[in-house]
Amino acid sequence: MTYRTTFEKRPTLKDSLRRVGRGERVVREVEALKNVSFDLPRSRVLGIVGNNGAGKTTLVRAMSGILPPTEGRIEIRGRVSTLLALGVGFNTKLSGYENIMLGGLAVGYSRAEVEEKTDEIAEWTELGDFLDMPMTTYSSGMSARLAFAVAVHMEPDILIVDEALSTGDASFKAKAHEKMNSLLAEAHTMVLVSHALATVEELCTDAIWLEKGELKMYGPPGEVIEAYNASTGVDPAAVTTMQDF
Amino acid sequence: MAKAAIDVKTVADDDEFRGTFHVYEPYRAGLPRNFSGYLKELWRRREFMNEMTRANVRANQLDTLFGRLWNVINPLLMGLVYLLLVLILARGATIPNYFVYLLAGLFIFDVLETSMSQGAKSVTSAGKMVTNTAFPKALLPLSAVRGALAELWPSLIVLVVAALVFGVRPQLTWLLTIPILVLLTVFCAGLAMLVATMQVYFRDTRSFLPYFMRLWFFASPVLWAADQLPKSGDFLRYLNPMFDFVATWSDAIVYGEWPNPQVWLVMSGWALVALILGGYVFLSRERDFAVRI
Numbered sequence: 001m002t003y004r005t006t007f008e009k010r011p012t013l014k015d016s017l018r019r020v021g022r023g024e025r026v027v028r029e030v031e032a033l034k035n036v037s038f039d040l041p042r043s044r045v046l047g048i049v050g051n052n053g054a055g056k057t058t059l060v061r062a063m064s065g066i067l068p069p070t071e072g073r074i075e076i077r078g079r080v081s082t083l084l085a086l087g088v089g090f091n092t093k094l095s096g097y098e099n100i101m102l103g104g105l106a107v108g109y110s111r112a113e114v115e116e117k118t119d120e121i122a123e124w125t126e127l128g129d130f131l132d133m134p135m136t137t138y139s140s141g142m143s144a145r146l147a148f149a150v151a152v153h154m155e156p157d158i159l160i161v162d163e164a165l166s167t168g169d170a171s172f173k174a175k176a177h178e179k180m181n182s183l184l185a186e187a188h189t190m191v192l193v194s195h196a197l198a199t200v201e202e203l204c205t206d207a208i209w210l211e212k213g214e215l216k217m218y219g220p221p222g223e224v225i226e227a228y229n230a231s232t233g234v235d236p237a238a239v240t241t242m243q244d245f
Numbered sequence: 246m247a248k249a250a251i252d253v254k255t256v257a258d259d260d261e262f263r264g265t266f267h268v269y270e271p272y273r274a275g276l277p278r279n280f281s282g283y284l285k286e287l288w289r290r291r292e293f294m295n296e297m298t299r300a301n302v303r304a305n306q307l308d309t310l311f312g313r314l315w316n317v318i319n320p321l322l323m324g325l326v327y328l329l330l331v332l333i334l335a336r337g338a339t340i341p342n343y344f345v346y347l348l349a350g351l352f353i354f355d356v357l358e359t360s361m362s363q364g365a366k367s368v369t370s371a372g373k374m375v376t377n378t379a380f381p382k383a384l385l386p387l388s389a390v391r392g393a394l395a396e397l398w399p400s401l402i403v404l405v406v407a408a409l410v411f412g413v414r415p416q417l418t419w420l421l422t423i424p425i426l427v428l429l430t431v432f433c434a435g436l437a438m439l440v441a442t443m444q445v446y447f448r449d450t451r452s453f454l455p456y457f458m459r460l461w462f463f464a465s466p467v468l469w470a471a472d473q474l475p476k477s478g479d480f481l482r483y484l485n486p487m488f489d490f491v492a493t494w495s496d497a498i499v500y501g502e503w504p505n506p507q508v509w510l511v512m513s514g515w516a517l518v519a520l521i522l523g524g525y526v527f528l529s530r531e532r533d534f535a536v537r538i
Contacts, residue, residue, distance in 0.1 A: 065269055065379040066535050074269040082377060093304035102300055105293035106378050108286075134307070 032058035036215045038208065043187040047200035047221055049228050050210035056193045059210065060160050063191065078157025078189065081107065083147055096131035096146055103150045117153050124149045144168050152179050159183060162193040197225050275529050287381045297388040298395060316399035324348045331468055340470050342499050345408050349495045350467030352400040356393045357433055357487060358458050363389035364437025365444045365451045368534055375538050382531045386437040390430060418497040425494050428516045432486065435519030438527035445537050465491045486515040
């Protein structure tokens with residue numbers, strides 16, 4: 001599995017259809033990513049760090065095939081399962097079980113395949129009776145559990161997780177780490193976007209630091225995070241304590 | 246990288262959503278590169294479309310007292326409201342079996358109306374699903390059309406009961422409803438994809454749509470009969486795609502009339518034009534949707 005992201009930018013986040021005055025349109029182009037290029041070999045874990053708006057989410061969306069790049073080329077070898085930006089968010093009026101079905105079918109599984117996995121997913125979430133209730137009754141942590149469970153049980157070769165673990169409680173985080181480690185043991189590849197730098201340092205084998213859409217650094221997580229912290233001027237100790245929240 | 250090149254060949258028929266080798270290169274506009282692969286994937290994921298339709302129906306009826314009964318209450322109320330309207334205006338009284346005629350027209354036109362209104366919001370309201378998952382997005386407007394058809398079945402039961410009560414006997418021409426519905430579905434699918442795309446770029450679409458649909462409704466032979474059309478309104482026969490759909494449908498159900506064979510050609514033509522236009526617009530823009538939602 002190789003990611004070859006070469007010279008890619010996205011000037012398409014157009015703040016469009018903001019019609020001002022006499023029906024004029026305001027169109028702004030955002031270059032979310034510029035000249036980002038890297039390879040990620042199989043069964044590695046890539047952590048992506050950077051400030052808000054650095055282009056992390058755009059990068060993983062491009063890698064998942066949701067946004068085609070405006071320039072460059074992305075090669076992905078393997079089936080991708082994505083867990084992007086807080087919750088699968090299918091239909092919150094429906095129950096957890098129904099959302100599992102909808103989520104699985106959306107990714108391209110057949111009804112029978114999803115049914116087969118449903119028990120396993122349900123058990124993993126530990127949500128019990130809540131799975132029969134509409135998702136509007138779920139807390140954000142509970143939705144995160146469900147979304148994570150659906151994503152990891154889809155047997156992806158590559159799992160892409162975008163800040164999806166931040167709302168979970170301690171036991172969920174521990175469980176999520178354990179699940180990710182077992183996926184790793186089966187030679188899966190993972191991409192992790194996170195502001196929890198300790199998590200990145202602990203789980204990842206490689207790290208990328210994005211700043212304003214540009215690839216600032218690619219290397220071992222320890223070094224990248226150190227450089228990133230130095231640039232933000234934030235005391236790493238303060239960051240570590242913040243992660244407990 | 247030499248090995249990579251070999252791999253590409255062996256998995257060349259992999260499509261863009263499934264499979265294990267993906268290459269994403271710039272292409273915002275234009276039809277999917279692997280068109281037959283796209284269609285295959287669309288077909289393969291029809292289960293998702295069905296589930297999506299069911300989910301939307303369930304979600305809409307979740308907090309209602311009558312729940313699924315609304316499937317029957319809705320068409321009945323709709324018929325009564327228009328019956329009242331027309332009785333007051335006293336125009337339709339000359340049409341034989343007016344109530345049955347009215348119901349037949351209302352129900353088929355409602356398929357179009359629901360397809361359009363649900364289709365228009367199908368992509369924009371899918372929100373996170375579009376920004377978080379790579380899948381053929383044409384499933385969204387198609388699922389809206391499927392929902393419109395699902396709503397039709399209970400209405401048809403109401404229609405059959407009303408027909409029997411008011412003395413319209415079942416006849417062979419009732420079978421014509423099947424090919425008419427098939428063609429109408431194709432027509433609606435095309436238009437649903439068209440309005441769904443328009444809604445993504447131009448959010449005012451949904452606000453204009455009800456008025457447009459009202460106009461279209463009055464221009465179709467639902468409240469009035471096709472042969473009541475004055476000479477000056479003759480252009481509607483040619484310019485309104487729904488004219489033949491509604492007229493053929495109602496005549497077949499209420500009066501047992503076999504349509505003029507060329508009507509089939511006209512309906513097929515409209516259906517095909519709508520499908521090609523809507524399909525082209527939607528498929529060539531869908532990869533741009535994620536940044537606009």
